[in-house]
Amino acid sequence: MNYTFDWNKVLSGEYLDWIISGVGVTLQISAVSLFIALLLGTTIAVMRMTKIKPLIWFSASFTEFFRNTPLLVQIFFWYFGADSLLPRFALDWLYEQDFEFCAGVIALSVYTAAFIAEEIRAGVNSIPKNQLEASRACGLTFIQAMRYVILPQAFRIIVPPMISQALNLVKNSSLCMTIGVAELTYMARQIESYTFRGFEAFTISTLIYLCISLIVSFSINFYNKRFLRAVSY
Amino acid sequence: MQWDIVIDNFPYLLWGAYPQGPLGGLALSILLSIGGIFGAFWIGLAAGLMRLSKRWYIKLPSVIYIEIIRGVPLLMLIFWFYFLAPILLGKTLPEAESALVAFIVFTGAYIGEIVRAGVIALPKGQMEASRAGGLTHLQAMRYVILPQALRNMIPSFVNQFVSLTKDTSLAYVIGVVELTRAAVQVNNRTLSAPMEIYLTILVMYFVICYVLTALSRKLEKKMARYQARG
DSSP states (O other): OOOOOOHHHHTSHHHHHHHHHHHHHHHHHHHHHHHHHHHHHHHHHHHHHSSOHHHHHHHHHHHHHHHSSOHHHHHHHHHHHHHHHSOHHHHHHHHHSOHHHHHHHHHHHHHHHHHHHHHHHHHHHTSOHHHHHHHHHTTOOHHHHIIIIIHHHHHHHHHHHHHHHHHHHHHHGGGGGGGTOOSHHHHHHHHHHHHSOHHHHHHHHHHHHHHHHHHHHHHHHHHHHHHGGGGOO | OOHHHHHHHHHHHHHBTTTTSOBOHHHHHHHHHHHHHHHHHHHHHHHHHHHHOSSHHHHHHHHHHHHHHHTSOHHHHHHHHHHHHHHHHSSOOOHHHHHHHHHHHHHHHHHHHHHHHHHHHSOHHHHHHHHHTTOOHHHHIIIIIHHHHHHHHHHHHHHHHHHHHHHGGGGGGGTOOBHHHHHHHHHHHHOSOHHHHHHHHHHHHHHHHHHHHHHHHHHHHHHHTTOOOO
């Protein structure tokens, strides 16, 4: 083992700036995708719980398809395939924006939405069915029963898996480097090709991901201890 | 729509340049995921059981291993091993092997959690009864707890296998010619049908993963009948 580690090179000047801007982009793309994924995931989950056949069919195939295919290929699909999917004017608009970023956001949010939809469904299903029946019998509409009886209870159960989905999203955002989104992994790769210090660059970015994850998982544990005790049936 | 490009290159997507050249494509993806899950099973079994131990010096290494690996993106691990191997071994490891090591280490941590959860899920009385029957802790684990727990874990193992199969696509980044990279190569060579090519491999991955997921759901239902209850 005749390799001398050189941490200073990676942790100073321009390269440090790259890492910091990489963390910024990682957090930004994760936040935007999480927001869209929450909206989309909730919509898909609600569609699955209705009694309308086409909606159920659509949401079931949506979740099954996007959960059972690799995110990396989905990213490539949106990024390279958008050309033949979208109309001209939409493409022109997208190319004027940051197209890599947009493709990354679309792929990440669709993928995460599929998982979120399943979590929400599992959470709602874990509420005993007679609660819904009782609320309906008392004269609430389906929407009201959902809004005032089922969802407030389900929400507490859904929160921890939702946080871990958010965490997965942050980790998954690393795949966007393959289409050139300048997030943390991309920056590490960039530093590697400028300095040949691959090991150091990737160790540092691994540590950054780890910090983010540990902070979040501590907060889940805290949440579980603090709030979930209250809902034992 | 130019599906003929996909049809012409379909054998390449399935097994790469195999008889003439190295194995690749879907065959390599499947090989990587099967190799990965078998390696990860043993590491995960050890890590999961160690984490259940009451002695801190046994428990701590496995807690650290599981928590670190689960907190880091797989892509990072793949790069990390790719750059670590030359430093440790003094020579470069072939890409596929280096990716396989990353898959084993990564999946091992998740299987560790499955094993732990599976053992905890068994009723406590099982362990107590075996101990009362005169077995040592190890014997009780080996002959009473694990045979039941491992069987209950099979659906989770299948799920882990599905996500590993999806994750083998990440070996793309270090140049392993598995299904995703094969598709990228075909796309770079032809340049006119990205949508068709990527859609094709999405469907290929989907068929494998969906069949396995459906299988694991069936198993789960079947197994619920044989569960020991507290």
